[in-house]
Amino acid sequence: MISLPRVPQVRLAPVYVGGLLAGSYALHRMLAPAARERILRRCSTNVDNLDAGRWDTLATSALLTEGPLELPYALLLLAVLGYTEYAYGAWWAAGAFVLGHVGASLLVYRGLRAVRAPARTRSATDVGPSYGYYAALGTLGALLPRGAARTGAYAALLTLCARPLLHRRPTFTDAGHLTALGLGIGLGLGCERGLALRSAQ
Numbered sequence: 001m002i003s004l005p006r007v008p009q010v011r012l013a014p015v016y017v018g019g020l021l022a023g024s025y026a027l028h029r030m031l032a033p034a035a036r037e038r039i040l041r042r043c044s045t046n047v048d049n050l051d052a053g054r055w056d057t058l059a060t061s062a063l064l065t066e067g068p069l070e071l072p073y074a075l076l077l078l079a080v081l082g083y084t085e086y087a088y089g090a091w092w093a094a095g096a097f098v099l100g101h102v103g104a105s106l107l108v109y110r111g112l113r114a115v116r117a118p119a120r121t122r123s124a125t126d127v128g129p130s131y132g133y134y135a136a137l138g139t140l141g142a143l144l145p146r147g148a149a150r151t152g153a154y155a156a157l158l159t160l161c162a163r164p165l166l167h168r169r170p171t172f173t174d175a176g177h178l179t180a181l182g183l184g185i186g187l188g189l190g191c192e193r194g195l196a197l198r199s200a201q
Contacts, residue, residue: 012090013081017074020129024069040066040125045105047112047122058102064127077133084136087143088191093136096187100135104180108172117172126173131180134161138184142192157181 027036042049043060050057084093105126112121137157144150161181164174 011082011085012094013078013085016081016129017078020063020065020077021069021074023063024065027064028068040064040127041123044124044126045109046124046126047109047117050109051113051122058105061105061127062097062101062129062132065129066125066127077129080133080137080140084139087140093139096136096139096184097129097132099187100138100180100183101129101132103183104131104135104176107179108176111175112172121172124172126176130173131176134177134180135184135187138181138186139188139191141185142188154185157185 027039031039042054043057043064045057045061081093081097084096087093088096141150141153141157144153158178158181161174161178164170165178167174
């Protein structure tokens with residue numbers, strides 16, 4: 001009997017976080033400030049860019065960081081995305097990240113247009129992996145047992161994201177974090193219900 005070689009599992013989180021670190025280093029250590037500012041503004045998912053039809057910013061904004069990517073945050077991002085991959089699979093985790101990043105970006109965009117945000121806000125820099133990070137974090141709550149543990153985890157995460165909105169000058173990014181977390185929680189719970197229904201049939 002011939003045994004086929006085992007196909008290694010895909011691991012997207014280390015590749016993404018490694019690329020993010022490399023890109024952050026190149027952007028913030030190797031480019032002149034004017035060139036860096038130009039790139040950040042062009043790749044931001046702000047109202048002006050989306051109004052101009054630059055939908056590619058929904059992808060490019062997740063590949064850049066507004067400031068140098070600090071190692072502790074990179075490790076935290078790797079831990080959350082890596083565990084999401086371990087729990088759900090690499091492609092499912094990537095889908096959750098994309099849902100959080102793109103979904104929250106579009107919902108924030110619609111909200112800013114609805115309230116007729118001032119020009120400074122419409123052209124603000126908005127890049128980074130935080131929307132996808134919070135969405136992935138939200139999905140992990142569904143892995144906890146139902147009851148006090150899960151409820152407490154959801155309450156803590158929602159409080160963490162809602163707290164900046166209570167400050168005197170909350171930013172639209174703060175609203176995006178809470179939105180992305182909500183999308184992640186909904187996705188995790190929806191996936192759990194779907195699996196339960198399938199197993200009951």
